[in-house]
Amino acid sequence: MSDSHSRRQFLKWLGLAGLGALAWPLGKYAYQQAFSAPRITSQGISPEYAHRLRNAAFPPVQKTYRTQVAIIGSGVAGLSAALHLQQQGIRDFRVLELESIIGGNAASGQNDVSAFPWGAHYLPVLSEESAFLYPFLQAANIITGFNQQGLPYYNEFYLCHDLKERLYLNGSWQEGLVPHQGLTPAEQAEIERFFALMKYYKHIKGVDGRNAFAIPVDLSSTDESFVRLDALTMADFLNQQHFYSPYLRWYINYCCRDDFGGGIDTVSAWAGIHYFAARRPRIANGDDDAILVWPEGNGFLVNQLAKGFQDKIQTDCLVYNVQVQDEKIAIHYFDGKSQQSAAYLADYVIMAIPRFVAKQICHLDFAPCFANHDKLQYAPWIVANITLTGEPKRNGADIAWDNVSYYSPSLGYIHAKHQSLQARRHNTVITYYLPLDDVTPKLARQTALNRTPQEWRQHIVNDLENMHPGISLLISDIQYRVLGHGMICPTPHLVWRERQQLQRAQGKLFFAHSDMSGLSLFEEAFWQGMQTANAVIRTLGSTLVQS
Template identity: 35%
Template structure:
């Protein structure tokens, strides 16, 4: 795909929005070089040292951290956590303009009753102040998103909320869709379980409802007569936001799951409130890392994992020390994304996972932090919100890292974090483009919504831009993902090697990663 053709896929981008000469771009591509080296099977140096541990956790994203947190919480001592190429994975953060800002996930919806391990973690941190086991706990006000929470830029003006009313027919369709959502939130399948649940492992297996996974969300919307441009744009935005894929490529079951699975409540906030921090979800990752302890943290990334006579041998490459370790463990929790695991874990085919058949598509993303010396001036309408979205854009808008800090007084400096899922072509084509894209190409794509809103006024205040390139940011739930037998095989693994990652669910959210990390730790604790 030609560079110009790809950029034109980002609708609404201002012509001539090129990188200002004075503005430096810092491109951050965590794990890309290391991942390509593993994929290309570059020669590995001989191990120079050996370690022994009972349990080795591979990866310090949310799944790996949750596994380590649970083991440490239960007094389990003999384990190590390998950081991987990027500590904390999609929950990592940067520090720009005097504040933390996310390099990945930036919010957590109020968890429902089924997400017990998430509630337990939040209560231990003090984010839930009381009532963790009740339907509506009381949350720390500092962690609940502050008002105004979200706004939409449409026709040159800001409006409250992301879904605006239209004509009478559009309004009727919007009302009908959300009335259905309210019904499906309560509906249970023939097995007595909620049709849509988080974590998804606890959702109903009723084949009548799981049949929605055979078609796309767009096909279902067409079938049900939802034609409203406002509604269809909003639903497509939701799929891009949670799945990194358009509604035309998302499973209808997954599209409805986005809206119908959330049933969290709070005693001191609206039911649709979210938890957020300046660094996105990084405070949760840092807390779990601290509970695990520095003595159990090991820098490096797994290069090869092999089962040997009922135990596991792992080769660990430590780039800073330029050395290879050999680690012997009784059990290994593979908390790496599956597109990495297939190049590292030997014998995955024997476990029932065939990469050619079972690998879920992984969506590429840009997460771009724009640091400003001063807040840019705003257009008419609703004032600056935490989440700011442009109607009709193929980008996902931007969040304000300092929003949680402005209750008393607005700080002088700030960071706007812009999100863009490269969803308008195949993931493979998008990754090829990312590999050869120039800084100016990345900047144009990253700045799509900011340029549309602020124009050239914006760059008077911009001091620094960091663009995080994630070639395989998240698994996308395309039709058929619920019946993926390879994922089911890995979910059931309970031998010397077991797996824990949101990829096992087929889509990437905090609760799914935490579920699989906790499940792996509990298996070990039961053994």
């Protein structure tokens, strides 16, 4: 597909006409905006600031500091690495973060009404392979104990209350996200057949004795009968299995877009099946589909990770050069607070940032680490936190934690105060998610960054009006972020070919990020941080023995 054709598609999707004039679907909001348009502000670092890496226009280094381990990036992988270093007695480390807030894809914010997520917003209860998270969840009082069978008790305050999910379909809201209103018996049967197949994949093991699909990915079976699914798209797989129902395909497409930032035509069949088959939850006090939620989303987990070493985290640090210097590694960074350049000399460096960013800042000394990076695809997103002065009128099922419209290009919204024990009919915040996956990621990023706040406001409000006529009267404020490279997208061959070729270390430089898994999940990022920290600790131990 040519860029010009892709651009026409994207502009059509956005609702643009003529010489860039907006032509969004007109709801009540179109008549009201002249009188009471809600405030809208863009949050996060500016693209211009982040793109300074391309021209490397930074002042000379003024101060140089020393540390044993430098961690670049304070997402879940970086914080997990720091936590495990500290637990193993390594205290001399620093975490350098580009933004003014920590967390990466799990960052969060807050206003006068509620805390809210800027990305990842829940954690499913864990499977057996993810038991490495138990100590952390116990320390955070998320797991409160275990029964005689070894099943964990999860904190009841954090288990999502009813109603968990609802879908706007055929004019009203239904409980659950799997379509069931207005379906024919044949369509219902096809949906049941699909879930039966996913149950088969959930419990089948490979010739190596491992579960076919697991979290973390590193513990999945390497049996070729499963691995070869990574060469197909999920759409190819559905066609092979004769799944054609538009309702079923909509649901699977929604799931892939939600977890991976790309639909069934983009992600691999292995990744698509993994979504349904990798979790075999173990819980003593809830259902198998229970999830853990907080008003700030996974920002709660981020704060729990960082609480023991907050003094070692430096925000507003734009790292622009990493190179070998005098048998150490020099990290040059621009301090956004002082507007000066500084440096750290570190014995070891953990790059807990996306691979494409790491390539931008690493010296040619480390070129072999990036031989395969161009094959990685990152999905762009828009996330908006919208303050309401009341809850919208319901038509069918009551408001849920997760609210999705069958007819919207967005993934709907989550309700930040869903867990609140207070009355919910007053001010609240909803978090709206829109993956930009209808065109190539490059074109989507370019076009999204060129849209004005007013244009994004019109799109968001009119989309919500189509779900809730009259909701524009309740909107007082919109904050949004353009996530140009929101998450790694598991395109065909990524999980079982390209990611296997990603170098995990070169000398004293190590990598820790969910890129290394091919799936942007909390458990995967935590696992990669833990594994990398252990690798650094082993290297430190061998160095001590040699000396």
